Amino acid sequence: MTAAVLQNVLASVGGLPSIEFSSVAPSIILALGGVLLLTVVSVTKDKLPVWFPAVWTISAAVAALCTVFRLWIRVGKWGNLSLISGAVGLDRFSLFVIGTLCVSVVMGALLLEGYLRREDLEGPEWYVLLLLAAAGGTTMAAANDLIVLFIGLEILSIAVYILSAMHRRRMSSLESGLKYFIHGAFASAFLLYGIAMVYGATGSTNLARISTFLADNVITQNGLMLGGIALMLVGFAFKVAAVPFHQWAPDVYQGAPTPVSAFMAAAVKTAAFAGMIRVFVLALGPTYRDEWRPMVLALAVLSLLVGSVMALVQTNVKRMLAYSSIGHAGFILVAVHSSTAMGTSAALFYLLSYTFMVMGSFGVVAVVGRKGDGHHQLSDYRGLGRIRPGLALAFTIFLLAQAGVPLTAGFLSKFYVIRSAIDSGDTALGVVAMLAAVIAAFLYLRVIVAMYFEGEPGDEVAPVKVPAAVSVAIGIALAGTLLLGIVPDPVTHAANEATAELVAPRR
Amino acid sequence: MFTLTETWYLVLAALIFSIGAVGLLVRRNVLVMFMCVELMLNAVNLTFVSFSTALDDLGGQTAVFFVLVVAAAEVVVGLGIIVAIMRRRQSADVDDISLMRG
Amino acid sequence: MSNPLSDLLRSYLAVGLFASLGFILVGLLLFLSWLVRPSRPQAQKYISYESGVDPVGDMWSQSQVRYYIFALLFVMFDVEAVFIFPWATRVELYGVFGLVEMLVFIGILLLGLVYAWRKGVLRWA
Numbered sequence: 182m183t184a185a186v187l188q189n190v191l192a193s194v195g196g197l198p199s200i201e202f203s204s205v206a207p208s209i210i211l212a213l214g215g216v217l218l219l220t221v222v223s224v225t226k227d228k229l230p231v232w233f234p235a236v237w238t239i240s241a242a243v244a245a246l247c248t249v250f251r252l253w254i255r256v257g258k259w260g261n262l263s264l265i266s267g268a269v270g271l272d273r274f275s276l277f278v279i280g281t282l283c284v285s286v287v288m289g290a291l292l293l294e295g296y297l298r299r300e301d302l303e304g305p306e307w308y309v310l311l312l313l314a315a316a317g318g319t320t321m322a323a324a325n326d327l328i329v330l331f332i333g334l335e336i337l338s339i340a341v342y343i344l345s346a347m348h349r350r351r352m353s354s355l356e357s358g359l360k361y362f363i364h365g366a367f368a369s370a371f372l373l374y375g376i377a378m379v380y381g382a383t384g385s386t387n388l389a390r391i392s393t394f395l396a397d398n399v400i401t402q403n404g405l406m407l408g409g410i411a412l413m414l415v416g417f418a419f420k421v422a423a424v425p426f427h428q429w430a431p432d433v434y435q436g437a438p439t440p441v442s443a444f445m446a447a448a449v450k451t452a453a454f455a456g457m458i459r460v461f462v463l464a465l466g467p468t469y470r471d472e473w474r475p476m477v478l479a480l481a482v483l484s485l486l487v488g489s490v491m492a493l494v495q496t497n498v499k500r501m502l503a504y505s506s507i508g509h510a511g512f513i514l515v516a517v518h519s520s521t522a523m524g525t526s527a528a529l530f531y532l533l534s535y536t537f538m539v540m541g542s543f544g545v546v547a548v549v550g551r552k553g554d555g556h557h558q559l560s561d562y563r564g565l566g567r568i569r570p571g572l573a574l575a576f577t578i579f580l581l582a583q584a585g586v587p588l589t590a591g592f593l594s595k596f597y598v599i600r601s602a603i604d605s606g607d608t609a610l611g612v613v614a615m616l617a618a619v620i621a622a623f624l625y626l627r628v629i630v631a632m633y634f635e636g637e638p639g640d641e642v643a644p645v646k647v648p649a650a651v652s653v654a655i656g657i658a659l660a661g662t663l664l665l666g667i668v669p670d671p672v673t674h675a676a677n678e679a680t681a682e683l684v685a686p687r688r
Numbered sequence: 689m690f691t692l693t694e695t696w697y698l699v700l701a702a703l704i705f706s707i708g709a710v711g712l713l714v715r716r717n718v719l720v721m722f723m724c725v726e727l728m729l730n731a732v733n734l735t736f737v738s739f740s741t742a743l744d745d746l747g748g749q750t751a752v753f754f755v756l757v758v759a760a761a762e763v764v765v766g767l768g769i770i771v772a773i774m775r776r777r778q779s780a781d782v783d784d785i786s787l788m789r790g
Numbered sequence: 791m792s793n794p795l796s797d798l799l800r801s802y803l804a805v806g807l808f809a810s811l812g813f814i815l816v817g818l819l820l821f822l823s824w825l826v827r828p829s830r831p832q833a834q835k836y837i838s839y840e841s842g843v844d845p846v847g848d849m850w851s852q853s854q855v856r857y858y859i860f861a862l863l864f865v866m867f868d869v870e871a872v873f874i875f876p877w878a879t880r881v882e883l884y885g886v887f888g889l890v891e892m893l894v895f896i897g898i899l900l901l902g903l904v905y906a907w908r909k910g911v912l913r914w915a
Contacts, residue, residue, distance in 0.1 A: 216901055219901065223904060223905045224904065251771070310710055331754070331755075331758070335761070335762070342765055343765055346772065355769065357771075363718075363725075366725040366762055367712055368707075369762070370705075370708070370725060375753065377748075380736065380739055380740035381738075384745060385741045385745075421743075469838075509749075529777050672746070753873065753876070756869060757869050761866070761869075763865070764865055764866055790816060
């Protein structure tokens with residue numbers, strides 16, 4: 182009798198999951214890379230050279246990136262895959278996001294290299310957490326199940342909570358870690374409660390099943406479903422720092438070690454938006470778009486306006502970049518709001534180019550922060566154009582790209598977003614986005630003016646040293662920002678191909 | 689006849705979740721705030737289990753396992769950060785922690 | 791059969807009985823000992839007991855921060871065990887595949903323990 186029961190149980194879960202490990206290779210490489218790095222450095226203690234963890238991290242990220250390219254071709258040939266009983270979905274959307282995350286790990290590791298040496302911090306744990314965070318992000322990007330999505334989000338968030346509190350000599354770093362932790366835990370709880378409600382209304386946490394269930398049935402408990410959608414949206418809005426759930430962002434970005442702020446702005450945002458698109462556009466798009474789109478619209482408009490206007494009045498450059506990242510989140514929300522394939526590829530393009538722009542910007546900020554990571558006032562940038570012309574030029578390009586000047590990645594990404602909004606009939610939203618871009622341009626100009634036209638020779642506080650690794654990172658970011666602006670075709674093409682699809686688990 | 693249906697558990701969970709959420713917003717002691725986070729997550733667990741019974745589906749109960757582990761990991765990390773802060777100052781009050789103000 | 795007690799209340803009847811029995815028992819014992827024992831109040835009797843030594847300081851004292859790291863390690867490994875129990879009840883069903891998966895899981899936990907050990911967290915010094 183037991184055997185019969187067991188067989189029933191097995192049949193109900195669709196048999197034992199067969200796992201094709203090669204298809205989840207990017208996540209495995211990143212996670213295993215982190216765990217092995219931790220073991221290797223703890224067993225060998227101090228016998229390894231200083232550069233070892235950084236090189237290891239970068240190799241792991243590059244290896245993961247290679248598997249992404251291989252899987253990209255494979256998915257093109259064999260179609261999208263659903264793995265591990267439908268818990269993970271492999272499509273070009275998730276691969277694009279995973280690739281973006283790998284890029285941000287490479288640049289994050291390079292920035293950390295220079296930062297840790299300057300601040301005399303011991304460092305393998307930083308890199309371990311970086312890799313684990315990326316593994317969480319990739320899990321999120323490929324999640325085909327709400328629980329998997331939640332676990333990925335938590336792996337990512339918990340690693341970043343620790344990272345932002347890792348500079349233990351700086352009180353502001355500890356504070357930022359605590360603040361991020363409390364807000365993040367609050368957000369996770371909301372997201373999870375939303376997941377529970379959607380589970381209650383649809384009877385499954387699998388996105389593909391939810392989608393088919395909603396298409397085939399009339400929901401009897403619509404209130405439950407709507408509550409679930411609203412709560413999940415609040416959770417995601419916290420994670421991407423959309424107004425009015427943004428209060429944590431400026432404080433946390435300001436207090437966290439600068440390379441960590443860079444990673445937070447780039448990778449956490451990328452992964453959170455990937456999860457948001459999977460849940461809202463894919464699973465709930467066909468049936469519930471009329472319900473969630475107004476909410477996303479409100480978030481988008483508020484983020485665009487508040488982000489740009491508040492950034493204008495900041496005097497701390499890290500806070501300024503934090504508010505501007507809120508504005509950028511608003512732009513991506515506009516793309517999500519359109520809830521079309523065009524909007525999804527616009528969001529992907531935006532996320533990749535934002536990764537380059539923001540990593541480069543924070544890279545410059547990390548260098549100008551000087552030893553102690555404390556010189557982040559606008560006045561600390563006076564005369565940078567004279568002392569360090571190269572650095573100032575790079576920062577100028579990053580800021581202009583963020584403002585959306587043509588021939589940079591920023592222009593095209595903003596263009597695609599606004600096009601997707603107008604295409605889905607929201608001309609007004611497109612106009613608001615353009616207005617926000619114009620307001621934000623002033624703020625970037627303020628920094629540029631400070632760098633080139635202010636300050637007398639000889640009033641510098643301390644010399645600015647640019648470590649080799651950081652200049653490589655800034656170089657990569659610069660190349661990415663300019664290439665995406667001048668020859669965007671390959672990436673645009675890839676983003677257009679990267680349509681997401683929910684693949685139902687095989688029965 | 690008065691019987692306990694799933695709805696009662698769901699309402700209880702909603703109440704616990706609200707207590708946790710409000711507590712997190714109004715209390716200023718970090719340890720109490722952590723307890724509020726636990727309260728919220730466990731309210732979600734209760735919701736999952738009630739739905740699992742109502743739907744006669746094991747998925748909700750499996751979810752609880754993962755939530756439990758995630759909650760433990762979260763608290764361990766949070767306490768670690770608090771201890772690091774407490775080594776530098778002697779208070780667990782968030783209002784004492786305010787280097788950064790917008 | 792129509793019973794004035796609803797099903798719910800009836801199922802809680804046992805709980806109520808046991809609870810009241812408990813209260814009565816404790817109350818009875820306290821009452822008996824109050825009847826029998828002599829009563830000679832002295833100031834020293836109100837000092838909190840600390841293994842026969844005179845108590846030092848406040849009752850609310852901070853415990854060493856070292857205890858805390860053990861507590862955290864314990865919580866972590868304790869909670870991870872939650873995944874092992876459901877697997878253990880169905881080992882035959884999952885077969886070699888399940889065994890390997892669980893060994894990988896435990897292996898990763900062990901690597902965490904190795905890290906803690908090499909970091910010197912497990913040593914009391």
